[in-house]
Amino acid sequence: xxxxxxxDLVLRDGHQSLIATRMQTADMLPxxxxxxxxGFWSLEAWGGATFDACVRFLREDPWERLRKLRKALPxxxxxxxxxxxxxxxxxxxxxxxxxxxxxxxxxNGVDVFRVFDAMNDLRNLRVSIEAVKAAGKHAEGxxxxxxxxxxxxxxxxxLAKGLAEMGCDTIAIKDMAGLLTPYTAFExxxxxxxxxxxxxxxxxxxxxxxxxxxxxxxxxxxxxIIDTCVGAFAEGASHPTTQSMVAALAGTEYDTGLSLPLxxxxxxYFKEVxxxxxxxxxAFAGTDTRVLINQVPGGMISNLANQLKEQGALDSxxxxxxxxxxxxxxxxxxxxxxxxxxxxGTQAALNVLTGARYKSVTNEVKLYLQGRYGQAxxxxxxxxxxxxIGDLEVTTCRPADLLGDELDKLRGEIEGLAKSDEDVLxxxxxxxxxxxxxxxxxxxxxxxEQLLPPAAAQQDNGPRYAADEFKITLH
Amino acid sequence: xxxxxxxDLVLRDGHQSLIATRMQTADMLPxxxxxxxxGFWSLEAWGGATFDACVRFLREDPWERLRKLRKALPxxxxxxxxxxxxxxxxxxxxxxxxxxxxxxxxxNGVDVFRVFDAMNDLRNLRVSIEAVKAAGKHAEGxxxxxxxxxxxxxxxxxLAKGLAEMGCDTIAIKDMAGLLTPYTAFExxxxxxxxxxxxxxxxxxxxxxxxxxxxxxxxxxxxxIIDTCVGAFAEGASHPTTQSMVAALAGTEYDTGLSLPLxxxxxxYFKEVxxxxxxxxxAFAGTDTRVLINQVPGGMISNLANQLKEQGALDSxxxxxxxxxxxxxxxxxxxxxxxxxxxxGTQAALNVLTGARYKSVTNEVKLYLQGRYGQAxxxxxxxxxxxxIGDLEVTTCRPADLLGDELDKLRGEIEGLAKSDEDVLxxxxxxxxxxxxxxxxxxxxxxxEQLLPPAAAQQDNGPRYAADEFKITLH
Ligand SMILES: [Co+2]
Ligand SMILES: [Co+2]
Numbered sequence: 014x015x016x017x018x019x020x021d022l023v024l025r026d027g028h029q030s031l032i033a034t035r036m037q038t039a040d041m042l043p044x045x046x047x048x049x050x051x052g053f054w055s056l057e058a059w060g061g062a063t064f065d066a067c068v069r070f071l072r073e074d075p076w077e078r079l080r081k082l083r084k085a086l087p088x089x090x091x092x093x094x095x096x097x098x099x100x101x102x103x104x105x106x107x108x109x110x111x112x113x114x115x116x117x118x119x120x121n122g123v124d125v126f127r128v129f130d131a132m133n134d135l136r137n138l139r140v141s142i143e144a145v146k147a148a149g150k151h152a153e154g155x156x157x158x159x160x161x162x163x164x165x166x167x168x169x170x171x172l173a174k175g176l177a178e179m180g181c182d183t184i185a186i187k188d189m190a191g192l193l194t195p196y197t198a199f200e201x202x203x204x205x206x207x208x209x210x211x212x213x214x215x216x217x218x219x220x221x222x223x224x225x226x227x228x229x230x231x232x233x234x235x236x237x238i239i240d241t242c243v244g245a246f247a248e249g250a251s252h253p254t255t256q257s258m259v260a261a262l263a264g265t266e267y268d269t270g271l272s273l274p275l276x277x278x279x280x281x282y283f284k285e286v287x288x289x290x291x292x293x294x295x296a297f298a299g300t301d302t303r304v305l306i307n308q309v310p311g312g313m314i315s316n317l318a319n320q321l322k323e324q325g326a327l328d329s330x331x332x333x334x335x336x337x338x339x340x341x342x343x344x345x346x347x348x349x350x351x352x353x354x355x356x357x358g359t360q361a362a363l364n365v366l367t368g369a370r371y372k373s374v375t376n377e378v379k380l381y382l383q384g385r386y387g388q389a390x391x392x393x394x395x396x397x398x399x400x401x402i403g404d405l406e407v408t409t410c411r412p413a414d415l416l417g418d419e420l421d422k423l424r425g426e427i428e429g430l431a432k433s434d435e436d437v438l439x440x441x442x443x444x445x446x447x448x449x450x451x452x453x454x455x456x457x458x459x460x461x462e463q464l465l466p467p468a469a470a471q472q473d474n475g476p477r478y479a480a481d482e483f484k485i486t487l488h
Numbered sequence: 489x490x491x492x493x494x495x496d497l498v499l500r501d502g503h504q505s506l507i508a509t510r511m512q513t514a515d516m517l518p519x520x521x522x523x524x525x526x527g528f529w530s531l532e533a534w535g536g537a538t539f540d541a542c543v544r545f546l547r548e549d550p551w552e553r554l555r556k557l558r559k560a561l562p563x564x565x566x567x568x569x570x571x572x573x574x575x576x577x578x579x580x581x582x583x584x585x586x587x588x589x590x591x592x593x594x595x596n597g598v599d600v601f602r603v604f605d606a607m608n609d610l611r612n613l614r615v616s617i618e619a620v621k622a623a624g625k626h627a628e629g630x631x632x633x634x635x636x637x638x639x640x641x642x643x644x645x646x647l648a649k650g651l652a653e654m655g656c657d658t659i660a661i662k663d664m665a666g667l668l669t670p671y672t673a674f675e676x677x678x679x680x681x682x683x684x685x686x687x688x689x690x691x692x693x694x695x696x697x698x699x700x701x702x703x704x705x706x707x708x709x710x711x712x713i714i715d716t717c718v719g720a721f722a723e724g725a726s727h728p729t730t731q732s733m734v735a736a737l738a739g740t741e742y743d744t745g746l747s748l749p750l751x752x753x754x755x756x757y758f759k760e761v762x763x764x765x766x767x768x769x770x771a772f773a774g775t776d777t778r779v780l781i782n783q784v785p786g787g788m789i790s791n792l793a794n795q796l797k798e799q800g801a802l803d804s805x806x807x808x809x810x811x812x813x814x815x816x817x818x819x820x821x822x823x824x825x826x827x828x829x830x831x832x833g834t835q836a837a838l839n840v841l842t843g844a845r846y847k848s849v850t851n852e853v854k855l856y857l858q859g860r861y862g863q864a865x866x867x868x869x870x871x872x873x874x875x876x877i878g879d880l881e882v883t884t885c886r887p888a889d890l891l892g893d894e895l896d897k898l899r900g901e902i903e904g905l906a907k908s909d910e911d912v913l914x915x916x917x918x919x920x921x922x923x924x925x926x927x928x929x930x931x932x933x934x935x936x937e938q939l940l941p942p943a944a945a946q947q948d949n950g951p952r953y954a955a956d957e958f959k960i961t962l963h
Contacts, residue, residue, distance in 0.1 A: 195704060196740045222723070222732025225700045229670060248697070248723070248775050256777035257697025265671045273781055280777070282803070300723050302731035306748055 017267040018054035018238045020092060021255055023283060025057040027246030029093050030218065030312075032293040034066035037461070038078045040286045045085035047279050051271055053089055054259065055125045058082050060093030062126035062351075064101040068443055068450045072459040076121055076435040090151070096351065097130040098136040098413050102442040103352055105385070107416040108140045114438050115144035121435070127185050127214075129155035131353040134387030135175045136411040142179045153214060154181035158188045158201075160308060161346035163391035166197075172205045177209040183238065184211045187225065189350045190310035191220035192217030195230035202234035215236035218252060220311040223301045225253045225261070229320070232267050243276055245283035250298040250311055256280065260353070292465045308440070309337050310349055321362065329365050336361040336370075343397045344381060345389025356381055374401040384408035385415075398478050430455060492742040493529035493713045495689065496730055498758060499557070500532040501719030505787075506695065509541035509770040512936070513553045515761045520560035522754050526746055529713050530562055530600045533557050534593070535568030537826075539576040542924045543918055547934040551596055551910040558597030565599035565626070571826065572612040573888050577917040578827055580860070582891040584616045585898070589913050590619035596910070598645050602660050602689075604630035606828040609862030609885035610650045617654045628689060629656035633663045633676075635783060636821035638866035641672075645679045653798050654683040658687045658713065663702065664825045665785035666695035670705035677709035689713035693727060695786040697775045700736070702726045707742050713763060718751055720758035720825060725773040725786055731755065767940045776902075784812050785824055796837065811836040811845075818872045819856060820864025831856055849876040859883035864962040 030038040034473050041058075054085055059079050067075040082091060098105045100114050115126065130137040137153065145152040154176030156169050167266040184205060186193070193201070202213050213236040217224040241250055247254040259271050270411060297315030314334070321327045340361045340451045347353040356377045364370040380386065382398045384407050398407075408415065419441070424431070427440040430451040440447040453459045496884040505510040523531060534554050542550040565730075569687060572712045573580045575589050589920060590601065601620040605612040620627040629651030631644050648659050660912065661668070662857065666677070677688050688711040692699040703714045715727055722729040734746050772790030779785055789809070796802045831852045839845040853860065857873045859882050873882075894916070899906070902915040905926040915922040928934045 158537055195736050222700065222719075222729040222737065225697065225735055226704045226736050229701045229704065242777060244697075244777055254697040254775055254777055256780060257775070260777065260780045261670050261698055261701050263669070270877065273777075277778060277781055294602070300719060300732070300733070302719050302729055302748075303752060305731060305735045306752055 016237070017232055017269050019237060019255060019258070019269055019271060020055045020057055020240045021048070021051070021053050022057045022240055022252055023048075023246050023279075025059065025061050025063055025092075025094065026216075026240075027242040027251050028290075029062050029066075030251040031246055031249070031298050032287065032290040033295075034062040035070060035290050035293050035462075036286070038073055038081055038242040038287070041078075041468055042081060042085050044282045045082065046278050047275065047282075048381055049085075049086045049089050049158070050276055051089075051279070053271075055090040055092040056086060057092040057094065057127075057240070058086075059091060059123060060095050060101055062129075063142065064439075064442060066261055068439060069446050070462045072450065072453070074435075074454075075439065076117070076433075079118070079121045079123065081444045088174045088479045091122050092125035092127060092153075093118060093123045095128045095141060096425075099130075099137075099140050099352070099444060100141075105137075105371050105412045105416065106441065107419040107420040108413060110438070110441055111140045111413075111421045112144045112147075113434060114441075115141055115419055116148050117435055118440060119145070119148035119150050123150065124269050125153055127153040127187075127216075128156055129157050129185070129187055129350075130348050130387065131157065132387040133157050133172055133390060135179070137387050137413070139179055139411075140413070142176075142181060146180050152179075152181045153183045153185050155185040155187045156205075157348040157350055158186055159190070159346075159348035161341070161391065163346050166201055166204050168390070169201060170208045173205040173211075174208050177211055181211060183214050183390065184209065185214045185216055186222070186231070186236075187350075188215070188217040189348075190304050190308075191218045191223055192304060192308065193217055193227050194223055195226035198227045198229040199234040202231045206235045211238045214240070214251075216240040216488055218250060218311075219248050220300065221302050221305050225257065228253060228258060229261065232262070233399050241299070243283055245287055246371045249300050250295075288467065289464060294456040307334055307338065308341075308349075309334055309475075310354060312402070313337070313349065313354050317358055317362065324366070328367055329362075330363045331344040333358075333362050336364050340364065342391075343394035344378075345391040347386075347389055352377070353386070356386075364388055371397055371400045379405075382407070387412055427451065491712070492707055492744050494730060494733070494744055494746060495530045495713060495715045496523070496526070496528045497532045497715055497717040497727055498523075498587075498721050498754075500534065500536050500538055500567075500569065501691075501715075502717040502726050504537050504541075504723070505726040506770075506773050507762065507765040508770075509537040509913055510518055510545060510765050510768050510937075511761065513545055513548055515554075515764070517560050519757045520557065521954045522562050522750065522757075524561045526564075526750055526754070528746075530565040530567040531561060532567040532569065532602075532715070533561075534566060534598060535570050535576055535602075536956075539914075541916060543914060544921050545905065545937045547925065547928070547936045549929075550914065552591070554596045554598065555941060566597050567600035567602060567628075568593060568598045568634055570601050570603045570616060572603050572616050574605075574612075574827070575616075575917065580612075580887045580891065581916065582895040583896040584895045585913070585916055586684060587619045587622075588895055588909060589916075590616055591623050592910055592913060594620070594623035594625050594800045598625065600626040602628040602629055602630055602662075602691075602913060604632050604660070604662055604825075605862065606632065606825050607822055607862040608632050608647055608865060609886075610654070612888070613651070613860050614654055614886075615888070617651075617656060621655050621899050626658070627656045628658045628660050629654060629655075630660040631680075632823040632825055633661055634665070634666050634821075634823035635667050635930075636816070636866065638821050639823075643865070645731055648686075649683050650681040652686055655907065656686060658689050660689045660691055661683065661706070661711075662825075663690070663692035663699070665783075665825075666693045666698055666845075667777050667779060667783065668692055668702050669698055670701035670725075673702045674705040674709040677706045677711045681710045684861055687712045689715070690792045691715040691727075693725060694723050695725055695775065696777050696780050700732065703728060703733060705737065707737070718758055719755040720762055724775050725770075736803055760801070764939060765855075766942070782809055782813065783824075784809055785829065788812070788824065788829050792833055792837065799841070801841055804837075807840045808833075808837050811839050815839065817866075818869035820866035820868045822861075822864055827862070828856075831861075846872055846875045854880075857882070860887050862887055902926065915923070 033345040064075045067073040142152045156172045215231045217227045241258045242252040244254045301311045360378045423441045431437045539550040542548040557623040617627045631647045692702045716733045717727040719729045776786045812888045835853045906912045
């Protein structure tokens with residue numbers, strides 16, 4: 014029996030990290046029979062930014078993708094990444110929408126739900142985790158790893174215990190920025206193992222060049238599932254190469270038992286696929302260790318650079334990079350991940366570009382300071398709160414408790430265009446682009462974003478923008 | 489006190505692995521004061537293919553480079569890579585040339601000599617190691633790591649013991665192909681530590697994505713010096729990023745004590761430098777795990793591909809990749825590194841392209857089968873030897889024992905052109921291009937290879953050939 018299991022990320026996080034989530038379903042299906050034969054613990058293939066990218070750019074039906082993958086992968090659990098009460102959108106949804114979304118995801122093919130919250134506020138995870146269990150599926154509760162004066166191992170262990178109490182089947186340690194060092198990972202896994210009985214699953218982006226070592230030490234401490242990506246979509250902003258981790262563990266007590274030549278065949282297939290999407294390659298996707306110094310994730314740095322460039326303000330980059338940790342401190346040290354990375358990054362840019370801190374405050378920061386994203390890990394700077402929201406009420410309850418049921422209302426709004434509950438949920442995630450998508454589907458006019466021909470590859474290798482980028486708008 | 493020391497490779501192996509050894513001295517000097525301030529155990533900055541590239545492409549005096557670096561790096565030992573009795577050339581040299589070369593290298597600034605032999609034949613290392621000690625410098629004896637039916641841990645431990653007996657100050661484990669897995673590294677380091685008292689220094693190319701983990705486990709087993717490269721010239725065919733390894737070990741008992749921000753500054757400098765050399769970037773320099781299956785190092789694969797393409801025989805690639813391990817077996821499993829990688833690769837290609845194995849045999853293979861490169865680790869295929877060299881005598885002595893003193897003869901040959909013993913040694917390394925270089929220097933007509941302008945970068949990103957490539961010649 015294999016002692017360590019592998020979740021391969023090529024169908025979701027791999028292309029999300031390296032080609033702006035642009036891989037089309039048609040490029041996934043031909044290799045599914047081989048992917049299905051490897052024996053992965055799961056294939057992460059849905060959720061995250063893929064839903065958005067399907068609707069916005071590829072003009073595909075994300076639910077249809079899921080059904081096709083389910084059929085093409087009869088032997089391998091399909092895993093999705095779910096942003097707790099935010100589902101796959103960018104706001105809090107009411108509990109009835111959350112329950113419906115989870116149930117429909119399960120019905121269409123998701124087996125493993127990795128559920129996280131950008132604030133690590135467990136209240137934002139409870140309903141979706143309950144819904145996963147109600148659907149009879151695997152609930153993976155997630156600890157979003159970050160570093161700050163208020164984040165330490167006991168803090169993360171408490172979160173893991175909370176997730177275990179909610180009935181999670183596994184615990185994921187999600188290191189989205191590549192900040193988790195190998196020996197900290199060892200200690201963290203060891204302590205969570207001691208505090209819960211659950212299998213531990215590690216997810217660590219290779220951005221800073223630590224992830225391979227982090228997985229290895231996590232495994233030595235008892236983690237039994239690790240996230241990797243087949244070579245063609247691995248490394249840098251993505252994840253450790255599957256083949257490398259399989260080879261590293263082969264012949265040891267942690268042997269994965271997976272076939273290297275089979276994975277190499279799959280990688281060769283994806284190497285060709287990747288070439289088609291050359292226009293979405295980013296010059297910022299390689300190993301970038303700056304996050305180890307300034308704690309600003311690589312993806313934030315590249316998006317910021319692009320946005321500042323558009324505003325003709327690239328010379329403010331260093332000032333913005335210095336402002337980000339200060340804004341994060343003011344907001345009580347949220348982990349930087351969708352959507353908090355956008356919230357913090359945009360406000361930091363405004364603080365620099367307007368010439369005065371919090372002279373202009375984004376709506377998202379205002380909502381954040383009203384407690385509408387949940388509870389911050391640390392203390393909010395009350396002076397900043399005063400400047401930003403004045404005497405507006407601050408919520409201390411679970412944000413979604415402020416929302417009544419929404420599903421019927423949403424159904425009503427999109428009646429006629431929505432042919433199914435799945436369609437309603439697509440609309441719920443993205444009211445504007447979802448509605449446009451449904452309209453164009455009805456009109457038979459859905460047109461996928463055109464890929465530039467391979468011949469043009471030499472002309473323009475500039476970075477493109479990912480679906481989860483943030484816009485700096487001066488207002 | 490730092491428990492783990494770092495040798496940074498950016499001035500030698502980093503650019504040798506990623507931009508065909510083309511970095512000019514003028515691009516090294518401006519950053520030397522910062523490099524010198526980091527506190528590296530050593531900076532690998534000379535030897536390997538740099539000598540060849542200086543003379544052949546950059547039209548620089550390699551000795552002059554060494555003197556300039558020595559002056560610019562007053563506080564950091566300069567390390568070189570020396571191919572034992574082959575020095576920096578491609579044949580065996582007589583002992584008097586070896587002694588002179590080592591003494592002149594020491595005189596001009598080398599402090600640490602890493603000495604290896606492609607066959608791991610200790611007799612090929614003895615004279616150069618003695619010469620290093622006679623010059624009062626640090627001798628690092630090298631075990632060239634590979635995998636084969638005749639290579640196992642006791643074999644490598646015996647080699648390390650032999651190196652210790654020769655008076656080496658440290659033992660390097662040189663994993664040129666990225667084949668060393670982390671847990672094998674642990675065992676190997678542990679066993680060598682048990683058998684010798686010497687500090688262990690690990691060198692592992694990141695080609696297969698194992699090197700970070702391999703260093704980490706080597707350190708846990710007691711290795712105290714690891715080779716890394718500042719980020720701008722790291723990863724893939726090169727080495728683990730210095731910043732990543734420093735961060736991985738920070739705060740542990742293995743803490744290197746080095747400053748991340750300072751190394752990041754250096755990396756930012758080299759990131760700009762690298763752009764100047766875009767024409768030498770290779771599409772094959774990323775992580776490539778195929779070596780884990782076919783044991784053929786990444787550099788060999790890319791060179792082979794280029795050569796076969798030139799011959800219009802790229803469709804023979806798979807056949808050649810399958811033939812390489814067979815030729816290596818016939819030759820008694822030499823490690824694949826300069827020059828054995830060329831010898832085996834070229835013969836394998838000939839075996840495929842001529843349609844019959846050993847129908848055409850290279851001169852190098854003939855010499856190899858006569859014992860002129862030293863003793864093979866395993867048994868030679870006697871049938872192949874018979875076909876290739878018939879009844880020619882097979883040497884069992886140390887190959888250089890067949891050579892009389894050469895230095896005076898070389899001096900005579902290049903009299904007038906050579907202004908110093910260093911010049912004579914340049915001529916000795918490369919009789920043709922060395923002589924041309926001396927002639928052009930005399931005539932004041934030395935012209936460095938032109939770098940293409942940055943504007944042309946979009947036009948042609950094709951791979952270029954490294955100085956240590958091999959040519960497949962049908963004859
Ligand atoms: Co991720
Ligand atoms: Co090397």
